[in-house]
Amino acid sequence: MAKDKTQYVCSECGGTSPKWLGKCPSCGAWNSLVEQAPAAAPGAAQNRFGNTFAALGGASELAVLAEIEATDVARTATGLEELDRVLGGGIVPGGVTLIGGDPGIGKSTLLLQAADALQNAGQIALYVTGEESGAQVALRAHRLGLERSQVQLMAEIQLEKILATLDAHRPAIAIIDSIQTVYSDQLTSAPGSVAQVRECAAHLTRFAKASGTAVVLVGHVTKEGALAGPRVLEHMVDTVLYFEGDTHSSFRLVRAIKNRFGAVNEIGVFAMTERGLRGVANPSAIFLSQHAQPVPGSVVLVTLEGTRPMLVEIQALVDDGGPSPRRLSVGLERDRLAMLLAVLHRHAGVASMDQDVFVNAVGGVRITEPAADLAVMLAISSSLRGKALPKGFVAFGEVGLAGEVRPAPRGQERLREAAKLGFSVALVPKANAPKKPIEGLTIHAVDRVDEAMAVVRQLD
Numbered sequence: 192m193a194k195d196k197t198q199y200v201c202s203e204c205g206g207t208s209p210k211w212l213g214k215c216p217s218c219g220a221w222n223s224l225v226e227q228a229p230a231a232a233p234g235a236a237q238n239r240f241g242n243t244f245a246a247l248g249g250a251s252e253l254a255v256l257a258e259i260e261a262t263d264v265a266r267t268a269t270g271l272e273e274l275d276r277v278l279g280g281g282i283v284p285g286g287v288t289l290i291g292g293d294p295g296i297g298k299s300t301l302l303l304q305a306a307d308a309l310q311n312a313g314q315i316a317l318y319v320t321g322e323e324s325g326a327q328v329a330l331r332a333h334r335l336g337l338e339r340s341q342v343q344l345m346a347e348i349q350l351e352k353i354l355a356t357l358d359a360h361r362p363a364i365a366i367i368d369s370i371q372t373v374y375s376d377q378l379t380s381a382p383g384s385v386a387q388v389r390e391c392a393a394h395l396t397r398f399a400k401a402s403g404t405a406v407v408l409v410g411h412v413t414k415e416g417a418l419a420g421p422r423v424l425e426h427m428v429d430t431v432l433y434f435e436g437d438t439h440s441s442f443r444l445v446r447a448i449k450n451r452f453g454a455v456n457e458i459g460v461f462a463m464t465e466r467g468l469r470g471v472a473n474p475s476a477i478f479l480s481q482h483a484q485p486v487p488g489s490v491v492l493v494t495l496e497g498t499r500p501m502l503v504e505i506q507a508l509v510d511d512g513g514p515s516p517r518r519l520s521v522g523l524e525r526d527r528l529a530m531l532l533a534v535l536h537r538h539a540g541v542a543s544m545d546q547d548v549f550v551n552a553v554g555g556v557r558i559t560e561p562a563a564d565l566a567v568m569l570a571i572s573s574s575l576r577g578k579a580l581p582k583g584f585v586a587f588g589e590v591g592l593a594g595e596v597r598p599a600p601r602g603q604e605r606l607r608e609a610a611k612l613g614f615s616v617a618l619v620p621k622a623n624a625p626k627k628p629i630e631g632l633t634i635h636a637v638d639r640v641d642e643a644m645a646v647v648r649q650l651d
C-alpha cells in the first residue's frame with residue numbers, strides 16, 4: 192500500500208524530509224511534519240526559467256475580467272428552509288460544503304433529511320457512510336419516517352472507490368459522512384490524520400469542480416481542536432457550516448462561517464425531535480429560560496444572528512472567590528469578560544477583584560458580537576448587588592475601554608423584536624434610541640457605563 196516516494200512536509204516552513212521526524216530539520220518546529228502524497232508527474236517539464244512545474248502542460252488562457260459574464264450561481268433548494276437559509280438559498284452545483292460539529296449533534300440526521308428532500312425533488316442524492324453500516328443508516332431513516340427513501344447509499348471508506356462510484360453515477364449531491372473516516376491508498380497515514388483528511392478532501396473538491404456534483408463533507412470537531420478536525424479544510428471548501436448547541440437542549444443552530452455563495456453568519460435554527468430535525472421558523476424567544484419572577488444576575492440580551500434578532504438570556508454569578516478568583520464564561524468570550532470587569536471597575540466603580548465571576552449564555556448559544564457587552568455587564572452588577580432587573584427588561588450595546596457605550600447594528604430591529612415579544616423596558620446606546628417611540632417599550636438611552644448603572648439603580 193505504501194508508496195516509497197511519499198514525503199513529509201513541514202506545515203510551518205514547507206521544508207521536506209523523506210521520513211517522519213518529531214522536529215522539522217529545516218526550521219526546528221516540533222510536530223509539524225505532515226505526510227504528503229507523491230507528486231503526480233515524475234517527468235516534470237522545465238520552462239525556460241529553469242523552474243519545474245509538475246503540471247506544466249502549456250500556458251492557460253487569460254480572460255479580461257470585464258468581458259466575463261457575471262452569472263449568478265444556480266442553486267438547488269434542499270427543501271429544508273432553515274438549511275437553505277444558511278446556505279444562501281440552496282446547494283450550488285460543484286460547490287463543496289463542510290459541516291462540522293460535535294459527535295451526536297445531528298449532522299447525519301440533517302444531511303439524511305436533506306438528501307431525501309433533494310431526491311424527492313428529482314435530484315440524485317448519494318450518501319456515503321463511513322461511520323455507520325447501511326443497516327444503521329436505514330434505522331435512522333425509519334426513525335425519520337423516510338423508510339421509502341430513494342437516496343442512494345454507499346458504505347465505503349476508500350477514497351479511490353468513492354471517487355470511481357461518484358464518477359460513474361454523477362449524483363447532484365454527494366454526502367461524505369464523515370471525511371475523517373475516508374482514506375486514500377496513496378498515503379500511509381491512518382484515516383483521520385491531517386494528511387489523510389486533507390488529501391481526501393482535496394480529491395473530492397477537485398471532483399466536485401470537474402463534475403458539477405455538489406459535495407458535502409461531514410467533519411467531527413475533535414477534542415484536540417484544530418488538528419485533524421474540520422479546521423484544516425476550511426480554506427479548501429466553498430462553504431463552512433458549524434453545528435452549535437447544547438446536546439442537553441433540543442435546539443441546534445447551524446451557522447455559516449464561510450460562504451463563497453452567500454452571506455456568512457447566517458444561522459438556521461432547528462429543534463431535534465423524535466422524528467429528526469425540524470426547522471424553527473420563529474426562533475427569537477427560544478433562548479430565554481422561564482423565570483416566574485425576575486432573578487438577580489439575569490439579563491435578556493437582544494442579539495443579532497445573521498439577519499435575525501434573537502433574545503438570549505445572559506446569566507452571571509458573582510461570588511466570593513479564593514486567593515485567585517476565577518473568571519469563566521460559557522458561550523461568551525472570556526477575554527471580553529475580563530475586559531468588561533476592568534471597565535466596570537474603572538468607569539462605574541464596581542469592583543470584583545476578589546470575586547469569582549461566571550457568565551453563561553442560556554441554551555448553548557455562542558455569542559460573539561460585542562453588542563452583548565452591556566447585557567453581560569448588567570448581569571454581573573445585578574448578581575453582585577443581589578438585585579434583579581425589572582420584569583420585561585432587555586439590553587444591548589457595545590462597551591469600550593473608555594467606558595463609552597457604542598451603538599449596535601440594526602438597533603431598531605432589535606427593539607421591535609423585543610417589543611413584539613412583550614418586553615417593556617430597554618437599556619440601549621444613545622445612538623440606537625429610536626426617533627419615534629415604540630409601542631409598549633420604555634427606552635433608556637445611555638452614552639456611558641456609569642449612566643447605565645445609574646439607570647439600573649433607579650429601576651430598583
Ligand code: TYD
Nearest residue numbers: 294295296297298299300334464465466467
Ligand atoms: P446524529 O445525526 O447521528 O449526530 P452526528 O451525525 O452529528 O454525530 O444525531 C444523533 C443524535 O440525535 C442522537 O443522540 C439521537 C438524536 N436523534 C433524535 O433525537 N431524533 C431523531 O429522529 C434522530 C434520527 C436522532
Ligand code: MG
Nearest residue numbers: 298299322368
Ligand atoms: Mg454522524
